[in-house]
Amino acid sequence: MRNIAATVSYDGTDFNGFQSQPYGRTIQQEIELAIKKLTGEDIIILGSGRTDAGVHAYGQVFNFLTESTIPAERWAIALNTRLPKDIVILEAHEVEEAFHSRRSAKRKTYRYTIDMGKFPDVFYRRYSFHHPTPLNVEAMQQGLNYLVGEHDFTSFTSIHSTKPHHVRTIYEAYFEREGQMLHMYMTGNGFLYNMIRIVMGTMLQVGQGKRKPEDMARILEGCKRSLAGPTAMPHGLMLMKVEYPQES
Structure with missing residues (x-):
């Protein structure tokens, strides 16, 4: 199992916040859907924090565990081709198993x-x-x-x-x-x-x-x-x- 961390930018105008919600469009759900399309895995990503409905991010960070063998440097372009235009992955890299985007943030x-x-x-x-x-x-x-x-x-x-x-x-x-x-x-x-x-x-x-x-x-x-x-x-x-x- 690999731990991948990624930096994402998004225009929050048309989202109901970062975190998954029962109703409304969220950044987390869109990214998880893109990962599902790419690898077939049902993955829950961990964000460095929540942003409310309408709030934007230039450098939000999230991480997730995957069994995929896709090279870390290929994740950004692979996900961006499967994401809507108001979400862009800026970079991705492999991190230690203990890394947690929220708990590890300083x-x-x-x-x-x-x-x-x-x-x-x-x-x-x-x-x-x-x-x-x-x-x-x-x-x-x-x-x-x-x-x-x-x-x-x-x-x-x-x-x-x-x-x-x-x-x-x-x-x-x-x-x-x-x-x-x-x-x-x-x-x-x-x-x-x-x-x-x-x-x-x-x-x-x-x-x-x-x-x-x-x-x-x-x-x-x-x-x-x-x-x-x-x-x-x-x-x-x-x-x-x-x-x-x-x-x-």
């Missing part, structure tokens, strides 16, 4: 994109949230700085979270402009359900002057979802990269 980076133009960029409409009114980006960065480090992020996760605890470590968090786009990047050891989207919803309130940057410290300490802002729309969010302790 760092993940997400990006949330705001379109600050007077009119939305029609070619970026699937990947950004249009916010045409002015934002104080400097204040937003000041507020975001409070989230760097190890904290209990209960205030920034859904009340439906099933995690045993909400302590996570954020290594980097910053804003970057690209034309009329404003990207928020966050890198951490893990993220909670809706965490990035709730952070962005709160950051927008800071940018609008409805909250002060230092309010972020109070929100963190309060450990109560109602203290934070609304959950931002899913289509502005993208999983950029998943990092592991060493090349497997």
Whole structure:
């Protein structure tokens, strides 16, 4: 039995999230179907994490066990010919038996994109949230700085979270402009359900002057979802990269 790890990009617009669901189209189901067509095996892939309906990925990672003898370097092209056009396998390689795409992951980076133009960029409409009114980006960065480090992020996760605890470590968090786009990047050891989207919803309130940057410290300490802002729309969010302790 071989363990294959792969990196996949997908446009999440027409999907009901990454993980298989009883109803609706999912990335996991499409990839498993492609593997079935290729090898005849009924395989369940293991994703590095779930992405919600409408959320995209540039560098999602998954792994699976197979008895196939297909060379690792051939998996990407073989699967891509059997996948829909909104899913693309970027690369695949063989890993140790103990490798698990979620448990072995050490760092993940997400990006949330705001379109600050007077009119939305029609070619970026699937990947950004249009916010045409002015934002104080400097204040937003000041507020975001409070989230760097190890904290209990209960205030920034859904009340439906099933995690045993909400302590996570954020290594980097910053804003970057690209034309009329404003990207928020966050890198951490893990993220909670809706965490990035709730952070962005709160950051927008800071940018609008409805909250002060230092309010972020109070929100963190309060450990109560109602203290934070609304959950931002899913289509502005993208999983950029998943990092592991060493090349497997």
